[in-house]
Amino acid sequence: MTELTGHRLTLARQAQGMTRADLARAIRATALRRGLRSGADRHRIRKWEVNGVVPDAHSQSYLAEVLGIPQEGVDARPWPHWLPCGVIPLTPFSTVPAIREALTVDRRALLLAVPGAALTALAADWAHADTHPLAPASAGRPVGGELVDFLEDTASRLTTLVAEQRQHAAAPLLDAHLATVSDLIAHGRYTRPLGLRLHTLAAGLCQSAGWHRFDLGRHQDATAYWTAGLHSAHAAGDRDLGAAALGDLAYGAAWRGDHTTAAAILHHALTRADHPAARALLHLRRARALAAQGEKKETMRHLAAAEQQFGAAATRQRPAFCTWLSDADLAVDSGQALGDLGDPGAHRLIREGQDLLPAARAKTRGVFLAYQAASHLDRREPERAAVAAREALTLAQAIGAPRCVQLVQDLTPRFTTYATGEGVLELLTLARAA
Structure with a gap:
């Protein structure tokens, strides 16, 4: 399989929206701040990207500062491997490079935040890109159906573990499976149907691995996995x-407060999604992003579309990635959107959704309880809010869900006004200890 040939510096630069001239100016400015001078210009940047010229140690240090990468990251790996790849462009052969970028060891210190503009551009490229029929791979060792059956079955077992068990070893096992699948894609010999199964399996593993990182607060890692997916x-x-x-990329942007990027990504996603369940989920998330920006008319339009598409999905088998979408999610997310718009009916919907949620979805229950606590605070009901927040916190700690813990901790400043309320001090103490 053909590899992507773009230099890592090119990809990192493009992810920041920089031309070669822009990057050269930034390098010169960095050197000047240190009381030094750099001869970097667009021609020198081109030599680094195209001609294989290795920048000297000073230039690499300036590059790291421009790109926001700690110096220890530069010292730990040789040029150009300390550079992140940024957003890899979509091509018929970009799967393996994107997966390998996501699997880079110890990314937390080295990974560069991907700008919202780069993610939006990637979504637009996907929306307008031609779909090329996947060709069979005719070189390498043969890949048989039994092996793919085994990988699919094991991946399904991993991703359907209950949350209490998934916290123990999900990340390394998912990564090991993903590395195996990417190696088979890159070096195996297989028919077109098996190639389609391998790519589909890789996409599902990337989604699961991304959510695992996201729940741990490693948002840029999650972005890399979801991009690979x-x-x-x-x-x-x-x-x-x-x-x-x-x-998923839009959800991550919204979580970081970048609702403009989230709404733009979801707009592109909706242009090509086909299954009603998939469209219902996208409409629901876009409603949330628009409500956070105060766009009432468009929010209501997307909420109505989500409900209509959710109903239409009842007669069709759903894709695996959205089998979990239920009436509970529709109610709670609609309530959250209406709450952002100041609608008094929001609290009722959130409470109804909480009641409808299946017991098996413990992590989601924790998130919904945190939402319910916030809704009670909006209604100046601190005692009820404390009960819901305490339940969310206890559940999140039991199943290993740091994202839910963070949701409750983010609420604690709002509780300080009601410190004398029943259960509030106990909650604040638990949140500080979490």
Whole structure:
């Protein structure tokens, strides 16, 4: 399989929206701040990217500062491997490079935050890209159906473990499976149907691995996995699976407070998603992003579309990535959107959704309880809010869900006004200890 040939510096620069001239100016400015001078210009940047010239140690140090990478990251790995790849462009052969970028060891200190503009551009590229039929791989060792059956079955077992068990070893096992699948894609010999299964499996593993990192607060790691999932789905020609990867990227942007990027990504995702369940989820997330920006008319339009598409999905088998979507999610997310718009009916919907949630979805229950606590605070009901927040915190600690813990901790400043309320001090003490 052909590899992506773009230099890591090119990809990192493009992810920041910089031309070669822009990067050269930034390097010169960095040197000047240190009381030094740099001769970097666009021609020198081109030599680094195209001609294989290695920048000297000073220039690499300036590059690291411009790109926001700690110096220890530069010292730990040789040029150009300390550079992040940024957003890898979609091509028929970009799956393996994107997965390998996601699997880079110890990313937390080295990974560069991907700007919202770069993610939006990637979504737009996906929305307008031609889908090339996946060709069979005719070189390498043969890949048989039994091996793919085994990998699919094991991946399914991993991703359907209950939350209490998934916390123990999900990340290394998912990564090991993903590395195996990417190696088979890159070096195996297989038929087109098996190639489609391998790419689809890779996309699902990327989605699960991304959510695991996201729940641990490693948001840029999650972005890298979800981006790799988009590449895998695109290569497989699965538009719904690609739209799901964009939906996850949008969710991550919204969580970071970048609702403009989230709404833009979801707009592109909706242009090609086909299955009603997939469209319902995307409409629901776009409603949340628009409500956070105060866009009432568009929010209501997307909430109505989500409900209509959710109803239409009842007669069709759902894709695996959205089998979990239920009436409970529709109610709670609609309530959250209406709450952002100041609608008094929001609290009722959130409470109804909480009651409808299946007991098996413990992590989601913790998140919904945190939402319920926030809704009670909006209604100046601190005692009820404390009960819901305490339950969310206890559940999140039991199943290993740091994202839910963070949701409760983010609420604690709002509780300080009600310190004398029943259960409030106990909650604040638990939150500080979490």
